[in-house]
Amino acid sequence: MKSERIDSENSSNDLPTGNKKEIDFTPLFFPKTMAVIGASKNPVGALKYVRAHKDTPIKVFPVNINPELDELEGLKVHRSVEEIGQEIDLAIIGVPKQHVPAVIRGFKDTVVKFAVIFTSGFSESGNDDLQVSLEEAIASVPTRFIGPNCLGIYNPRARLVYFPGYPCDETDGNIAFISQSGGHTAKTNTYLMSHGANFSRTISIGNCIDLKPPDFLPYFKQDPDTCVIGFYLESTSDGRALMKSLRDVTREKPVIIWKGGRGKVGVQATASHTGKLAGNYKMWEVMCKQTGTMLASDFDVFAGLLTMFSFNIPVPVSNRVALVACGGGNAVEAADFFETKGFKIPELGEETKKKIYKFIPDVNTSLRNPVD
Amino acid sequence: MKSERIDSENSSNDLPTGNKKEIDFTPLFFPKTMAVIGASKNPVGALKYVRAHKDTPIKVFPVNINPELDELEGLKVHRSVEEIGQEIDLAIIGVPKQHVPAVIRGFKDTVVKFAVIFTSGFSESGNDDLQVSLEEAIASVPTRFIGPNCLGIYNPRARLVYFPGYPCDETDGNIAFISQSGGHTAKTNTYLMSHGANFSRTISIGNCIDLKPPDFLPYFKQDPDTCVIGFYLESTSDGRALMKSLRDVTREKPVIIWKGGRGKVGVQATASHTGKLAGNYKMWEVMCKQTGTMLASDFDVFAGLLTMFSFNIPVPVSNRVALVACGGGNAVEAADFFETKGFKIPELGEETKKKIYKFIPDVNTSLRNPVD
Incomplete structure (x- = not known):
């Protein structure tokens, strides 16, 4: 029951830079099966993903190595992903940080198409050795990863949410939002929704070790549910790919970037947030100008532009x-x-x-x- | 029943530049008697001032030369201010623009301490000759004037408002606001009040031919109801007096200026708004820096600073x-x-x-x- 990496060109041990070939994101955005790894009775942990999805069409499998935990929210608890005995479209990893690499290496023996690493505490907290170990584990399996240090995917049409009670309507929204901050993901969602502007998908991407911002642009370019694309970005390790993707998609759909980390202190603050340096703001201004991307100076401008373009008006000429x-x-x-x-x-x-x-x-x- | 100009140093025909001597603003902010000149059955005219104040402790006298109009809102209509037969603390002038100078010249024969010229259509609309005639009339009487092209005074403690139903609580607020825009006066009032930040006084000052922004600063400096002072300004004909007053008051109370007319088009737009050119924004930046005044880049920043300082926190050091x-x-x-x-x-x-x-x-x- 082993599978090839979905982006099959990445056959070497190099970390995928994405964007080499269009990835089939269907199992990520519309999962039929979801394993919640590290689900326990702790209400601030992965349990919330079990609670949020158990009454949806998504089939949820709680996974916990603790042999004393047999049942959670009325669902049988499995000892491993392999034990589930079927392909998993989306796994949520919420185990303590030191166990994350081992959990991922376990994916070798089954099929896990996509995984969200909810757990934090890697290079953003100064734990660089653990981050290296995580990167090695990620590179050793065909699964594609969102995170770590993130909330994952929100897709109201698939009833896929971040928390129990997250606003969700199957017919909803046309704004795609990709964010390196979980807090800004939730804030942008709730603020715009309270103003009647709704989302096609949002992706809280955290430290984005594997799947990176430009990987999603070809998908959103052709996604009929999406008419405007917004990013909250603090850094990119893949500037060329981002520029290429932006230049391609902005011809058809408006793209707006809110860049976190402008001044000296803001840039320092990004290092303890997603573990990366933010780069020079001037460079981002130039990149946006060259690619036809709108650069929002702050949240208010960002929210205003997303709302305006959610009315499906064309890209201004x-x-x-x-x-x-x-x-x-x-x-x-x-x-x-x-x-x-x-x-x-x-x-x-x-x-x-x-x-x-x-x-x-x-x-x-x-x-x-x-x-x- | 003639009176001297309240600022008695202005005995020449020069237009008063204000700030020469502290003016007693009590009759303006806490009027006991109010004449509404030009009050008719037209609901968008001066009638609203009659309606807004007839059930308050302020004694209201509608004035209209039309001999067929005997009664308005249950109040006797007078043919002139003189006919009222008592001192008027505050007159509201809402007659058509071409009649305003004659109405003002009529103040020679009675006592009108302050007047708000609600009527618009002077130099802001290109009617420069009419503005000159208005300036001459203003200079010929001791009355002190707010406007033209303005809403006048809001003082919740005196039940003095702009429209019927304007929010009003006798115990309310500590923000003083002086504005060259009537629209921004109402917007700033309602926006901040909806966030729980209330006003001691607001002054919609319009083209400010007589009383000018710096004239009010000595009053607000000592006013125990006021702990922060905000301005919306587009222009000043009295830069030196404004700088001197600002320097004096900012030692004790925070002052925030929102300057309208920054770029080329914004500056042009001010000309058709209050009939004056806006001046160089750089100059305003320097003036604020030199006087310890905060310059708000836009309405959001202005509203935020006013709200913050309404908590009576000290001027930052x-x-x-x-x-x-x-x-x-x-x-x-x-x-x-x-x-x-x-x-x-x-x-x-x-x-x-x-x-x-x-x-x-x-x-x-x-x-x-x-x-x-």
């Missing part, structure tokens, strides 16, 4: 805008906002002004752009 | 901050925010780290600043 505001102060504020963000606000043509004039009263109004 | 965040992404975001706004986020001392260590778990945490 220029930075020229016409503004219509109600009241002089609002006109000034709108002009200031768009100018500081690099937009042009050209004078309107005489014909356009004449047409607008028919609709607005002659009290304290202006036919310049911004129209007030 | 340095730009060094310690940040505590829940989650790595939030730590990075907070560091990015404060760094891009010019704050320093220094490394914590060993003693401080030891003390914090006692309170946080050893899972995926960082004792650097930001503490995660």
Whole structure:
């Protein structure tokens, strides 16, 4: 019951850089079987994945080596993934950090297509030796991995969520979101959903040792559920692949990056978050400009752009805008906002002004752009 | 029943630049008598001031030259301010723009301490001759004026509001707000109040021909109801007086300016809003730095700072901050925010780290600043 690595070109022991060939993400985003490894009675651990999915169409198998734990949430507890005796589309790994490499090496003897490593405490906490051991384990099996130090996948159409009670509607959303922060994943999800903007998929990708941000772009480019793609990124170990993928996808769908780690202290803070250095912000500005990617300066701008493009409007072809505001102060504020963000606000043509004039009263109004 | 100009040093025909002597603003902020000039049955005109105040302790006198209009909202309509036969603390002028100068010249024959010129359509709409005529009328009477092209005064403690139903609590608020935009006045009021931050006074000052932004600073400096002062400004005709007043008041109370009109188009938009050019944004940055004034880059920052200082925290003595965040992404975001706004986020001392260590778990945490 052994399987080949899904991206079959990666036959060497090199860590996959992804993006070599389109990966079939169906078992990741629409899993039929899910093993929750390390599920115990601890309510802040992997148990939440068991609880969140046991009443969904996904078949859930709790796995725990403890021989005294026979049953969890009414489900039989297995001693290993192999013992389950069927192919696993998605495994969630929530065992203590020092046991993660051994668990992964155990995947050699069965079929686990994708795994989310929920456990944290690797290079982001200074445990570099453990991270090396994890990388070696990952490279030794055909399974593709999300994480470590992450929440994994949210796909409302598959009832695949992060916690019990996570908002979920099978017909929902068109925003894809890939994030190196679990906190920002949940915050972006709940904030936008509270404003009526919903998601096709979100991926909390953590330290992204195996599957990396650019690996997902070809999938989202062709995904009919997705019309705009957002990233929260702090670092990339794969700049060339990211640029190539961005350049390819931005011709068809808008892509917005919120880059964490801008200044000196912000960059340091990323090191203790995902274990990597953030790189120079200027470089990210240049990369976005060259690839037609929008770079959001902060969360508010990011959330605003995602919401706007969730209305399925096309990728803008220029930075020229016409503004219509109600009241002089609002006109000034709108002009200031768009100018500081690099937009042009050209004078309107005489014909356009004449047409607008028919609709607005002659009290304290202006036919310049911004129209007030 | 004639009165001297309240700022009695202004005896020449020069327009008062204010700030020469402290003005007694009590009749403006706590009027006992209010004349609403131009009050008619038109619901979008001055009628709203009659409606908003007729059930308050303020005695309201509607004034309209139309001999057929005897009664409005159950109140007798007068033919002129003089006919009212008593001193008026605050007059609201809502007559059509071409009649405003004549109404003001009529104040010679009675006592009107302060007047709000609600009417718009002067230099902000290109009617420069009418503005000159208005300036001459203003200079010819001792009354002090707010506006034109403005909403006037909001003082919840005096039940003095902008519209019927405007939120109003006699015990409320400690934020003073002075704005050259009526729209931003209402928006700032309602936004902050919806977040639980309330106002001591707000002044929608419009084109500010007579009373100008610096005139109010000595009052707010000593006002026990006010602990933070905010401005929305697009222009100043009185830069030196503003700098002097700012330098004086920022030693005791925090002052925050949100400057409208930053870029080329924003500056143009201010011309059709309050009839003045906005000046160079760099100059405003320098002025704020030299006077210890905080310059908010946009409405969100402005609203955030006003809310923060409404908790009556003292004026900060340095730009060094310690940040505590829940989650790595939030730590990075907070560091990015404060760094891009010019704050320093220094490394914590060993003693401080030891003390914090006692309170946080050893899972995926960082004792650097930001503490995660």
